Amino acid sequence: MGITISKRQSCVSVAQIDYEETTVSTPVTPNYRIHKKSHSSQSQNVKRDNKQYLHDSLLMSILPSSKYASNDLKQLNQLFIYWMMIRLIIINFKCDREVHKELLNNLAEFSRKYYLNNTNELKLIDEFEQNYHGHTPIWWYTMTNFIRCMLNQAFETKDIEILIKMAFFIKDLYQQLKILQMNTLKTNKLPIIVCRNHQVTNEEFENIKNNKGNLLSFNNFIIADSDQEIQSNSNNLMVNILFRIRIESKRTSTPFTFFQNENDSGDKQNSFIFFMHSIFRIVDMKQITERSWEVDLTLTSNKDEQVTCLTDLLRHETRETVGWLRLAQLMSVMGDFDQAKTIHNKIFELTPENDISTRARIYVELGNIDNEFGDYKSANTRYEKSIEIQQQQSSSHHLLRSSYNNYGEVQRQLGNYSNALSVHKKTLKMKKQYLFPDDLSLAITYNNMALASESLANFANASKFHQQALSIKRKTLSADHQEFAIAYNNIGELQRLMGNFSLALQYFERALNIRLKKYSTSDGPVAIPYNNMGRIHWELGDYSLATSYLQKSLDIKLKTYSCNHPWLCCTYNNIGDVHQQMGEYANALSYYQKALEIQEKAFPGNHPEIAITYTNMGRTHRSLANYPTALSYYRKAIEIQQETLSSNHPSLAICYNNHGHVCQLMGKPQTALEYYQKALEIQVKSLREGHPSLAATSLTFYEQSLDIKKNSLPTYHPTLASTYNNIGVIYQSINNYSTALEYYQKTVEIQQKTLPSHHPDLAVFYINIGANHQSMKEYDTALEYFKKALEIQLISLPASHPDIAVTHTSIATVYVNQGDYKSALKHEQSAVDITSKTFAPDHPKVQMFQSYLEQIRAKIKTT
Numbered sequence: 001m002g003i004t005i006s007k008r009q010s011c012v013s014v015a016q017i018d019y020e021e022t023t024v025s026t027p028v029t030p031n032y033r034i035h036k037k038s039h040s041s042q043s044q045n046v047k048r049d050n051k052q053y054l055h056d057s058l059l060m061s062i063l064p065s066s067k068y069a070s071n072d073l074k075q076l077n078q079l080f081i082y083w084m085m086i087r088l089i090i091i092n093f094k095c096d097r098e099v100h101k102e103l104l105n106n107l108a109e110f111s112r113k114y115y116l117n118n119t120n121e122l123k124l125i126d127e128f129e130q131n132y133h134g135h136t137p138i139w140w141y142t143m144t145n146f147i148r149c150m151l152n153q154a155f156e157t158k159d160i161e162i163l164i165k166m167a168f169f170i171k172d173l174y175q176q177l178k179i180l181q182m183n184t185l186k187t188n189k190l191p192i193i194v195c196r197n198h199q200v201t202n203e204e205f206e207n208i209k210n211n212k213g214n215l216l217s218f219n220n221f222i223i224a225d226s227d228q229e230i231q232s233n234s235n236n237l238m239v240n241i242l243f244r245i246r247i248e249s250k251r252t253s254t255p256f257t258f259f260q261n262e263n264d265s266g267d268k269q270n271s272f273i274f275f276m277h278s279i280f281r282i283v284d285m286k287q288i289t290e291r292s293w294e295v296d297l298t299l300t301s302n303k304d305e306q307v308t309c310l311t312d313l314l315r316h317e318t319r320e321t322v323g324w325l326r327l328a329q330l331m332s333v334m335g336d337f338d339q340a341k342t343i344h345n346k347i348f349e350l351t352p353e354n355d356i357s358t359r360a361r362i363y364v365e366l367g368n369i370d371n372e373f374g375d376y377k378s379a380n381t382r383y384e385k386s387i388e389i390q391q392q393q394s395s396s397h398h399l400l401r402s403s404y405n406n407y408g409e410v411q412r413q414l415g416n417y418s419n420a421l422s423v424h425k426k427t428l429k430m431k432k433q434y435l436f437p438d439d440l441s442l443a444i445t446y447n448n449m450a451l452a453s454e455s456l457a458n459f460a461n462a463s464k465f466h467q468q469a470l471s472i473k474r475k476t477l478s479a480d481h482q483e484f485a486i487a488y489n490n491i492g493e494l495q496r497l498m499g500n501f502s503l504a505l506q507y508f509e510r511a512l513n514i515r516l517k518k519y520s521t522s523d524g525p526v527a528i529p530y531n532n533m534g535r536i537h538w539e540l541g542d543y544s545l546a547t548s549y550l551q552k553s554l555d556i557k558l559k560t561y562s563c564n565h566p567w568l569c570c571t572y573n574n575i576g577d578v579h580q581q582m583g584e585y586a587n588a589l590s591y592y593q594k595a596l597e598i599q600e601k602a603f604p605g606n607h608p609e610i611a612i613t614y615t616n617m618g619r620t621h622r623s624l625a626n627y628p629t630a631l632s633y634y635r636k637a638i639e640i641q642q643e644t645l646s647s648n649h650p651s652l653a654i655c656y657n658n659h660g661h662v663c664q665l666m667g668k669p670q671t672a673l674e675y676y677q678k679a680l681e682i683q684v685k686s687l688r689e690g691h692p693s694l695a696a697t698s699l700t701f702y703e704q705s706l707d708i709k710k711n712s713l714p715t716y717h718p719t720l721a722s723t724y725n726n727i728g729v730i731y732q733s734i735n736n737y738s739t740a741l742e743y744y745q746k747t748v749e750i751q752q753k754t755l756p757s758h759h760p761d762l763a764v765f766y767i768n769i770g771a772n773h774q775s776m777k778e779y780d781t782a783l784e785y786f787k788k789a790l791e792i793q794l795i796s797l798p799a800s801h802p803d804i805a806v807t808h809t810s811i812a813t814v815y816v817n818q819g820d821y822k823s824a825l826k827h828e829q830s831a832v833d834i835t836s837k838t839f840a841p842d843h844p845k846v847q848m849f850q851s852y853l854e855q856i857r858a859k860i861k862t863t
Contacts, residue, residue, distance in 0.1 A: 180257035383407035
């Protein structure tokens, strides 16, 4: 018997925060003033360190000009997005005076570590700490090496610690630039044109050359002069560029200001400073010499369509968190989970222990990243820590609810299904206290409760929870929303597990169609529908189509995830199943082994998915007649599932059945029979009537049972008759009527020799034979057997026995098929009369027989 595997898509919700950006009460209003030129120590006339200026690198990034959407982020220049997000975070940074003072002291202390042996810089750092407001931020930036060098280091290396510690200073500089920009625009007529020399590599130059009309940002602060000549260049590996920056609008996307600078000769030079991540549009370029070019840039306005679109998109994608956590969140959105993890760890390191909310939030986010990588053990630990520290405050905040939700899902991924369901129920109770009945967050929890119930083989509850989730989504979302892809996928998986393969296929197709409305055929979210479409076609016996879908799924996953991600396992197993079914056993074992190697690294040793892979490997070794090896794998699977699953879980039944089969092949019939019996007992309890797995296990059990009984009992022993009958029933249930009839005939032959001619059991066997002939549309023969059964029952049973009513209805159905409605009416009336005497009027049998009687009467009226 094959093992069915299809990856279910869980809803691990990102924890949501609804407090505002401001975390302190009163924002500081710096006491900036415009100094007159005569006040040399505080004037905007500054003499810059030209040597340092020449080494101030311009960190550029280019972005195509477009209207951007969420699914574009992973394809855009990450440096551009990274620094744009940092700029947004710093602009929104607020603190009161006391916090500002504390941050100032912290930065000074931090800076001293960089200049332990530099007396001059240490003096400046002392002055910075003691007399910060005695100078302006522009003065500190242009006149002190330690500020400028630390910022350059942060920009060049993306040092998040430096950026966090200097955020207050960068914000102060931003505020001063905004104030001074107004004065600059009053004293300078538009357009303003300034220049900046810069050397770029040949590759960087080609990038600029090929992006005319697109956006270019200088990620750090830049200083440009009113007039500059292009510098000569003798390095054949570099191209010299004179950027001519044109300012056309009073309302620019980036603040800037004019100031006067003294060069080495003592002459005054007009210069401009632009805030970090200034965004320009590449307008034109012309060649000056062989290795020198002039590039015209225009500073974008604050109403630039592309800049506004991208800014709004970044705010939307990080709306569920605050502060520097927004940067980490954005990196996760862009798929750079390593960078996101680094940022979270650094923020955690810098967060005080008493800031429980931030620390809990970081644990949740790190858990989400671990979950994305398939490191469920680590994710489980992170969520537990988040819950633990939040409970110290007796918090009912929805961060706690999200922590519980994600903890429950990881518990399910780790195979702790009962605990997962318990946690999700707790989450649901918490959410219902604070959310409206149609809140989508409730749909997430209902979905996850369905998955946990499904894993516990409680299909009725799983179906109920899925429908509750679907109902909420239908009330709040458009019909083609991506959430419906998740819902239809998971409902399809439930239908597959219940044996409703055609219905499952319909749901999987709906999920795939919705995914393809937003994603291309090679994007990550399409991998799961492809996998499940492949699995269901395997179930339906179309191995060629199954292979096509499964290979598509695998290709996408290998491109999207690391080579050791657990989400690869289900597709490896499914591809192995196809090879197994086609008799390509070496290939099957190869794919199963790949799955097992990943699972052993990602999961605890008793994880149920490892048991599935063990079972698949055992099945292949059984096909290769390696029975001891097969038995070893089956035993491993049984040990895991006995430890982790409920005693009535269908997966355990499959393991028992497979173990029994190998024992049978090894010549151990009694042991085989014991395992078949265990499997059948479980499946009778856990699977719906007519489920293919139930029929297959039952058939295997009874056929093995028959072989044993034949060897130990007389030819006409009554026990053999019962077994023949049961095998006939199973063949009839799978529409193999001719084989079923053979077994029924053997049953009757034994019973006719061993039972009295009017024994009630003989009537049962006649009814089965009649039903089989009726299914074959052999109505006369069917009627003959039903009447034989009725004759026996009227003699051996009380007149009001319900079995007699059932036989009357069976006879009525044959007469209906023959068009003899008056005879049908007579027998169905007898059925109604008998059940009305035996059962209450609302009993299902009374209602069913009465309904059929009315249908027959209607037929008589129309003929």
